[in-house]
Amino acid sequence: MPGLTVQLADLQVEGPRLEVRLTDTAGAASPAAVDALIDTGATVTVVANRVLKRLGLGPVGTALVHTPSATNVRCHKYLVRLVLPNGVGLETVAIGTPLRGQRIQCLIGRDLPKNAVFIYTGQTNTFTLSF
Amino acid sequence: MKDTVSSPLKKELRTYAVHKSELLRRARGKYVLIKGSRIIGTFESELDAAHQGYERFGNVPFLVKQVVEVEVPLDFTSSLLGV
Numbered sequence: 036m037p038g039l040t041v042q043l044a045d046l047q048v049e050g051p052r053l054e055v056r057l058t059d060t061a062g063a064a065s066p067a068a069v070d071a072l073i074d075t076g077a078t079v080t081v082v083a084n085r086v087l088k089r090l091g092l093g094p095v096g097t098a099l100v101h102t103p104s105a106t107n108v109r110c111h112k113y114l115v116r117l118v119l120p121n122g123v124g125l126e127t128v129a130i131g132t133p134l135r136g137q138r139i140q141c142l143i144g145r146d147l148p149k150n151a152v153f154i155y156t157g158q159t160n161t162f163t164l165s166f
Numbered sequence: 167m168k169d170t171v172s173s174p175l176k177k178e179l180r181t182y183a184v185h186k187s188e189l190l191r192r193a194r195g196k197y198v199l200i201k202g203s204r205i206i207g208t209f210e211s212e213l214d215a216a217h218q219g220y221e222r223f224g225n226v227p228f229l230v231k232q233v234v235e236v237e238v239p240l241d242f243t244s245s246l247l248g249v
Contacts (some may be wrong), residue, residue: 074244076243077243078242095220095228096229098240099240100240101242103245104245104249105249107239111174114219128212128213128230132247132249135245135248142246144242
């Protein structure tokens with residue numbers, strides 16, 4: 036089971052974030068390196084619209100979305116490939132929305148770790164994701 | 167309902183609506199792949215249907231949709247989502 040452990044200066048403040056590369060599943064688009072946050076409060080993975088636009092991906096579906104500030108917002112879905120720092124590649128159908136702030140451009144939702152082990156170790160400011 | 171989806175999949179969504187009853191009878195819970203007014207097929211998983219769409223049509227808009235009576239919204243607790 037390939038595992039990836041990430042150490043941060045302050046896991047509580049930063050959250051379980053890591054740099055990932057996003058691309059299309061055919062590998063035709065130039066990968067976009069983005070900061071991603073593992074978000075167990077997200078049903079599925081979300082990618083910022085501006086990143087999807089850069090990748091030139093066309094939508095493959097739609098979904099209704101509930102957020103703290105809105106209900107039943109219809110958003111597009113995109114087939115994306117996400118490559119972790121250890122080289123593990125994962126494919127999923129992600130939601131495209133605007134993401135507030137400049138730093139986090141991808142929320143890794145519960146669709147990707149659904150077959151993984153996710154260990155959050157606050158004492159050592161590390162988290163581990165194993166597939 | 168606030169609807170942010172404009173033109174790219176309008177035709178496919180209309181096709182789904184027209185064929186929804188028939189799809190519910192023969193493929194409830196599966197994922198249907200639609201391009202324009204054509205139903206290409208139904209698949210066991212969303213990823214399978216999306217891959218098939220890419221293989222057949224390339225990187226252009228097409229619709230993969232789960233065949234369900236009522237669409238359940240996806241929940242997000244983060245305030246980072248700008249919707």
